[in-house]
Amino acid sequence: MVSAPSPPPAPDPKETAAAQTQMNKETAITQYGLNATNQVTPDGSLTYRQIGSWADGTPRYEATQALSDANRRIYDTTRQTQQNLANIGQQQSAKIGNLLNTNFDPSNNDIEGRLWELGRARLDPLQAQQENALRTRLANQGIAPGSAAFEAEMRSFNQGRNDQNNQLLLTGRQQAYNELLTERNQPLNEISALLSGSQVRQPTFASTPQSSVANVDYAGLVNAKHQADLAAWQAEVNSQNAMMGGLFGLGGTLGAAALKFSDPALKTDIEKVGRLDNGLPVYRYRYRAGGPPEIGLMADDVARRRPEAIGRDAEGLMAVDYVKATTSRKGRRNG
Known part of the structure; x- marks a missing residue:
């Protein structure tokens, strides 16, 4: 009888997968090469170059950013300024130890006394004027000194005057405390500002080119x-x-x-x-x-x-x- 032709053999899946992987890798290399375009601007340049290959033969690349001459001078000056601030901060930071070793004393009698003196200079004449006005009003109303009504009015007035004096004292106390706190914190704030001005900036890098060439469906x-x-x-x-x-x-x-x-x-x-x-x-x-x-x-x-x-x-x-x-x-x- 006539022999029938043999059917075609099925493709080897391992060979097919290996070939597909190789094509995908070659496509990725092509994609990177198409997108790794060197850039030149007034502020600087961005350059891509191959620096070798990985163990499997895939190319390795690096991106180099360079500043223009004008921007390079600005960059060097800024770096030098930051270094100077850092040096000053280092020198002044030695004072922090002495400052922190001193206990914070919130009492400041001199400031409180001066504020009390200034406040009473305005408050005392005002209170005397108010008291005279009160006595005149009571006399006009026929309320005699020593009467119950007179004593009640004067007691209320004296309480108001006492509240004004206490408020003056409390305000002076708070002002004195704030000044003491500012005096203590000022060196710390100055050193902190110096440190902020000399902080190392994290470098910024150009985005790696993204591929767009479609893979071959091998x-x-x-x-x-x-x-x-x-x-x-x-x-x-x-x-x-x-x-x-x-x-x-x-x-x-x-x-x-x-x-x-x-x-x-x-x-x-x-x-x-x-x-x-x-x-x-x-x-x-x-x-x-x-x-x-x-x-x-x-x-x-x-x-x-x-x-x-x-x-x-x-x-x-x-x-x-x-x-x-x-x-x-x-x-x-x-x-």
């Missing part, structure tokens, strides 16, 4: 080719089956007296594809005169095994009687 392409190979193989099997069916049914189509030219001289692209049960080889071929591929017998093979199935024309070209060639000697057809 795995998908391999699978598509495999599916196409399978379809071609199936079509070949179907074609072979159809031609073999035509071969074994050729006798009935041609009739008992019909012959089919099968001389090798008339054929080209001859390829052996199988063998009949009676031993005759089966070939795929084309006629030199043209036409599609066919499957059939060679007249010289039939002449050696079944000479009774061979006929010749006037030029000596051989033809095969497929009925006789494919029929067993006991009368049974092959296939």
Whole structure:
């Protein structure tokens, strides 16, 4: 019988994955190269360059930022100023120890006394004027000194005067406390300001270029080719089956007296594809005169095994009687 063509082998998943990985890496390298564009501005420049490769061969890059000459001078001056502030802060920080070793004393009698003196200078005349006005009003109302009404009015006035004095004292106390606290904190604030002005700034870096080139779907392409190979193989099997069916049914189509030219001289692209049960080889071929591929017998093979199935024309070209060639000697057809 005719041997069927072998189906195409399935692609190796490891090889496909490895090839896809390699393509992805090459795409990423291409992406970086396209995006790593050097930049030059009035303030400075940004330059990319390859500095070597990783262990797997992937390129390594670095980005270098450089200031323009004018900006470089400003940068150096700013750095020097910050260094000077840092040096001053270091020198003055020695005073902090002495300051912190001294207990904070919130009492300041001198300030309180001075504030009390200034406050009484304005408050005493005002209170005396208010008291005289009160006494006059009570006399006009006929309320005599020593009476219950008079004592009640004076008691209320004296309480108000006492509250004014206490408020003056409390205000002076708070003012004195704030001044003491400011005096203690001032050196600390100055040193802190110096330190803030000399802080090291975190460097800023340019963003790494981002890729935008799409990866090649190599795995998908391999699978598509495999599916196409399978379809071609199936079509070949179907074609072979159809031609073999035509071969074994050729006798009935041609009739008992019909012959089919099968001389090798008339054929080209001859390829052996199988063998009949009676031993005759089966070939795929084309006629030199043209036409599609066919499957059939060679007249010289039939002449050696079944000479009774061979006929010749006037030029000596051989033809095969497929009925006789494919029929067993006991009368049974092959296939």
